[in-house]
Amino acid sequence: MTAHAHSEVLVGREADLAALRDALKRARSAEPSTVLVGGEAGVGKTRLVEEFRRGLAGEPLRVLTGQCLELGEEGLPFAPFAAAVRELVRSEGMAVLDGREREFARLLPELGPPPEPGDARRGLLFESVGALLERVGGEQPVVLIIEDLHWADRATRDLIAFLVRSARVPQLLLIGTYRTDELHRGHPLRPFLAELDRVRGVQRHELGRLDREGTAEMLTQILGVEPRDATVDAVNERAQGIPFFIEQFAAAADPACGDIPNSLRDLLLSRVDLLPEPAQRVLRVAAVGGTKFGHELLFRVAGMEEAALESALRAIVAAQLIVFDPDGGYEFRHALVREAVHDDLLPGEHARMHARYAEAVEQDPSLVSAGRAPAEIAHHWHAARDHPRALVSAKRAADEAGRSFAYGEQAGLLDRVLELWEDVPEAGSLLGIEHLDLLEEAALVAIDSGDHMRALTLTRVALGDLDAAAEPMRAARLLLRRAKLLRNAGKSDGAAESDEAYRLLGLAPQGPDRVRLMAEVAHVYSGIDGDRATEIAEEAKAAAADEGDLATLVAAEVVFGEVCAGRMPPEEALSTMYAAAERARAAGDLSSLSHSLVNISDSLYEIGRYEESAATAAEGVPDADRVGVSRTTGVFLLANHAEALIALGRWNEADARLAEAARHDPPGRLALPWLRLRGWLRLARGSDGAETLIDRAAMWLGKRYLQSENRLYLLDLRILLALESGDPVAAAEAARAAVIEPCVFERPRYGWPMLLSSARAAMAAPDGQDLARKVADVASRLPCVYPAEKAYAAQVAAVLAGGEERWRAAVEAWRADGHRYELAAALLGLAEAQAASRAVAAETLSEVNSIADELGAGPLLEAADTLARRLGLRSPGAAVAVAAGTEILTAREREVLRLVAEGQSNSQIAASLYISPKTASVHVSRIIAKLEVANRVEAAAVAHRLGLLD
Secondary structure (H helix, E strand, O other): OOOOOOOOOOOOOHHHHHHHHHHHHHHHOOOOEEEEEEEOOOOOHHHHHHHHHHHOOOOOOEEEEEEOOOOHHHOOOOHHHHHHHHHHHHHHOHHHHOOOHHHHOOOOHHHOOOOOOOHHHHHHHHHHHHHHHHHHHHHOOEEEEEEOHHHOOHHHHHHHHHHHHHHOOOOEEEEEEEEHHHOOOOOOHHHHHHHHOOOOOEEEEEOOOOOHHHHHHHHHHHHOOOOOHHHHHHHHHHHOOOHHHHHHHHOOOOOOOOOOOHHHHHHHHHHHOOOOHHHHHHHHHHHHHOOEEOHHHHHHHHOOOHHHHHHHHHHHHHOOOEEEOOOOOEEEOOHHHHHHHHHOOOHHHHHHHHHHHHHHHHHOHHHOOOOOHHHHHHHHHHHOOOHHHHHHHHHHHHHHHHHOOOHHHHHHHHHHHHHHHOOOOOHHHHHOOOHHHHHHHHHHHHHHHOOHHHHHHHHHHHHHHOOOOOOHHHHHHHHHHHHHHHHHOOOOOOHHHHHHHHHHHOOOOOOHHHHHHHHHHHHHHOOOOHHHHHHHHHHHHHHHHHHOOHHHHHHHHHHHHHHHHHHOOHHHHHHHHHHHHHHHHHHOOHHHHHHHHHHHHHHHHHOOOHHHHHHHHHHHHHHHHHOOOOOOHHHHHHHHHHHHHHHHOOHHHHHHHHHHHHHOOOOHHHHHHHHHHHHHHHHHHOOOOHHHHHHHHHHHHHOOOOOHHHHHHHHHHHHHHHHHOOOHHHHHHHHHHHHOOHHHHOOHHHHHHHHHHHHHHHHHOOOOHHHHHHHHHHHHHOOOOOHHHHHHHHHHHHHHHOOHHHHHHHHHHHHHHOOHHHHHHHHHHHHHHOOOOHHHHHHHHHHHHHHHHHHOOHHHHHHHHHHHHHOOOOOHHHHHOOOOOHHHOOHHHHHHHHHHHOOOOHHHHHHHHOOOHHHHHHHHHHHHHHHOOOOHHHHHHHHHHHOOOO
16 A cells, blocks of 8 residues: 555545536526535545546536645735636637737736736736636536635635626636635635625535545545454544545554554644744643643643733634634644644653643542543553552542443553553552452453453463462352353353353352352353253252342343253243343343343244344343443344344344444454344345455354354355355355254254255255255254244255245245245245246246345345346336336335435435445445446436436
8 A cells, every 4th residue: 555545436525516516507507606615624625626527527518727826915816717718728729818818918928928017907807807708608618616715815816706796607617615724813715705605606515524434435445445343433533534634544554553644744743833832832732631621721731821821722723723612622623633743742741741631630620521530630640651640540540430331441441550560569559459359350341341352361360360269259250251251262162161160169158149150150051061051050040049139130040041042942931031131120230131132032033023023132232332231242132133124124224233233343253143144134235345244254163162053154154155156166065064064953043044055055056966965854854943944944945846836835934934035035936936937927026026126135136137038028127117217227226316316425325224335335336337327426417317216
């Protein structure tokens, strides 16, 4: 990647382009139009105008461009008009000046000596320019683009005012760009713009920053791959939606972290260097305080007279480096400016200023936002390198963060305390705790925050320092945490740690803590030995009843319900799980309730009660966020919700839920639920990125330990990816490895989808007879109880043996179950079996198309079109067309096109339709390709012309 990374695709500016196109329409109608495009430096004004101009290629109009020069009032007058007229003369010849060369010599010295200066001559020049534009515009519309109006000299501004207010040239669109962050209070452009605002036909249009999705889309365009959510979040936080900054970070070796690129740092500091020295000193003090800071806090730390401080702040505000905060303080306009100024401090200056901030906030915590004082004090003492104070303040801030369920912040602070422990000899006495206590607390918080690899390290160190015989309860607790961490990392099933924990609990004293740990042992065993898990869960439940502690009983009952879910039919286990959930809800135990709702929603899905499953999972998501387990339990709830929505055919909502789960960035194996569902969804929709997600998930197949359900659905995804990629040999190879997995019979819910994919692979492979026989053998022995399992069984039989009756049985089974996509897939098979009766097949294909179009299942739509052509039928897409020629667009594409025509960006379309911005981008690209146009604007024009949106 070079230092000049650039996005070839304009991101997030569709509405802005539409505004320029609308202004051009008015100009075509002989209504003079002016658009003044404002925005801060780097936000993309020039890029927008370039894209607009590119979209005009081939249209019957004239585009002229001029640039104001950074020379101020003493600079070259009329510079942009000189460039525009020179461009016109070069293309049209001298005749275009209509004999007024002497007047135009004021703009173009090459025409000869200009006339004597004077007001009259100035007026003649203005009239000549207006007449020139009117002559050219009489033949075709003229677009005059003047860049960087903030550098315009007085003469240029006067000529613009003449054209806009007096000449009012028909068929002229004047577009001017300017930087809003250059317009200090005394800037001459401010009153000029205010005057133009009152003129009819003048429109001000300010470009905003990109949102997170726009940042993600831009990074994808530059990097060539879809970046991880953590990378997007980091760049979005630092670049704050400024496209130029995003490009700079994308050019770095690691866009997510590291120093500011040197070229960008120099640019940011160049404006700081223009400030007077007192203002620069105040800005350095302010940068130490953070992106936002209050006046009183700055006054106490700066150590300046109030008048001197206010004078310096006025200069900084005038330079647009800081802005007023709605809460009455100040805020850096760009966080990167604060970072650059802070990093430019001398070491001694850095430590001294941070210490002054820490002392000020300690003396008066009200100087910062409510609840933020502990964290602010800890940050400043650490930056000041005062280790004893940094140690104590970090522990105090960690405790405060834990009370607010801010586990990520708490984990970072506790890590800082551990780092400082060795540097402070009296650490134990200062904090009032032992080092082992700190290790255990840090391990627990690391788990809650989702940093499981860190937690593995901390539990290993803690167990190494612990005398298990003297403290069996603590040892058992650490062992169980380690067992779950090892399982989550795919390193072990945690059996050895669980065995030892159970043994140690036999030595521990009775009490609620022992019972809770006993329930945790049962939880870990549920994935290892179901009989043993049930036995321990019952023991824990009985012990909890004896204890008489409600919270302990709730925890034990929730685990018992989970174990039952894996040991008995879901419809029987549900009553136990519902009872546990009600008990947790009544007790206000939101953590146990969230965990219980995961199990309930999962069981409801298995028996085909999709609406109830979706509602149950959705209920638990807010509580998971509230108690700080959104990266763990919350991700399972989001995935369960999405899975049920997929079955119900509400794919846009499902994708939004999965995107939310991805943003939580769950650790280790906890990422598999959203990865596999989003990978499957993108595959079913034919969207970009499916292979990346599936490959990332399938890496877990190489782990030492993986739960049977994870293994089965990952094997299924691998087969599906090969099939959709058009590689039947690879699909058959993956299927041969999948059908011999012994865990197929452990979880029929996941075994049946894998068998269906394997059957498809067998029929597609050139030598798939043996594979087909193996699939049939496994299918004959696999339990088939619930509606989905019966439907899968019927469809496997239809794929392997064919026949209209078998396919009809599969269709009816899926109708009974309610899974929309699988129904459409079965209908497609039925239509092929009905080939002998074209009319009947056409009717079936029409239903396939309707469902696939509703879902946005592109590959299924293409398969239906292919079958229709093979059978000599009209494309089923014609059944939903609304006007002549509209068969080329699906209903979903027409919906997207309607929003494109309204000027909505990909991010806005995504929000409107509950799809990802990437999916919206794919739809737009397909629309442009199908309509055979160059860009979005032309697509909207064609749509209106053909009546596609009526």
